[in-house]
Amino acid sequence: MDMSKIKMPPAPPIRPDKSLAAFFGLMRNKEETSYVFDFSYNINGGMLHRTFERFARGPFYEQMVNDRRAIFRALDDRQRLRELPVGTVGRTYADFMDREGLDTDGVAQSFRDKGLLTEDFEREYPEYSAFTYWLNITHDMFHVLTGYNRDSLGELALLNFTSKITGNRGNKYLARMGAIRVKLEDPSLPVFKVVNNGGRMGRASADLLHVNFIDLLDRRLREVREELNIVPCPVYAALPQERLLALVQPQAA
Template identity: 30%
Template sequence: MAMTADALDAPILRQAAPSADVRLPRPRLQWGAALKALQRLLNDKEDTGQVFEIMRALNGTSTARCYERLLTTARGGRIAYERQEMADKLMDDAWLDSLPVGSVGAAYRDFIRSEDLSAEGLAEVSRIEGAEVDIQHPYAWMGRRTRDVHDIWHILSGYHRDGLGEACLVAFSYAQTKGLGWALIALGAMSRSRGANYPYNKAIWQGYKRGKAAAWLLGEDYERLMAEPLESARKRLGITPATIYDSIPPEARDAAVPKRV
């Protein structure tokens, strides 16, 4: 789930952040909107905007719970107090270039550059009409944090950007966040993979189990994590190998979420 750097050639019309006294609307589940967006996403996995439509429809309460959980962690109070915008940090090329070879950050740097991705591009896609993305509120900030670390989770989990890799990562993300939007996307992908020649659904289910077994990644200090050796970070965080996903040939992984004819 990411945006190509080419999309940034046009001027970015960033929404002006409303003042801090703006009240967030009461979260409510919008299953109809979510299911329509899921259908569009399954027909085009590159239509990242549909992911945010689904998140907007289903993930409001889970984002609030994640923020409250952050405050209970050892570093969470400081992280919440500083309220760093991860997209801004991840757009700092000088910082990315300073990260050591073999680190989480070096792997992330190589990933986004080889795939022509951008943290700011992903942020722009999230600014769908009517979205409360940029408001000055702790829960909105937590939503941005969850959005911005998505591609770092690709690196930590070992899942690539093919159809199966994204499906496995959303299952992993559901286990981490309990956001129903992630669960809906994972189930939608599994519904398209029945009767396939490869164990796609087992790979997606393993993604959920890996996410459940791992440490809570939203509570991590990402500046420290990005400088940490990748394999050491995976071991510390309890992120086990993606054995089923890795067993499926790369050329077969996009077939996990086929487009409807």
């Protein structure tokens, strides 16, 4: 891939003050995913440009750029995914999304709502916007592969995991800062062990930027995890969900 032929958006300025404001907003309301975008956007600078270059060297890059909605259509076909055998990636994904009441492109839509993935942006930077769309729409698939749920601790561990996959500095810092917040709330929880394990898992795993998730849907989740060298955290899995769901209860922003 000749990167000189691809037009890249300018790197955003680094604004720690805005990142901190987003962090405290997220601690008040963990369901407001726009705070995650605000935090990362204002602290990443041009780091994701390098991640895009790695993504562009992957085997399905051109397919993604030419038809970025292909992955949406595959993941959004809940009827087909629900009919897959229990234990397959697609069935586990559909069950997770149904249980959590999530839209397939909910994360991507939040990105659009923040004005960070506009039609003008997509026209001017088609390759980079396809990459951004892929990052957002695969977030919930990362939940399935890692075994982390959507409680506060699970989300922090997943942020640390994805920071190793994407090089997203914002995710790494947000995971560390959020871990301190959760530890203060429940000192007896093995917060740092779980969050740090997410980072180790990300470093050890295959490069998920070069994985076509559409091809995984019909396969057994256990086999896919072995192939990608993703080992769910036993410490996290042993924690009662009732206790985890009680953490950092959302409040009105």
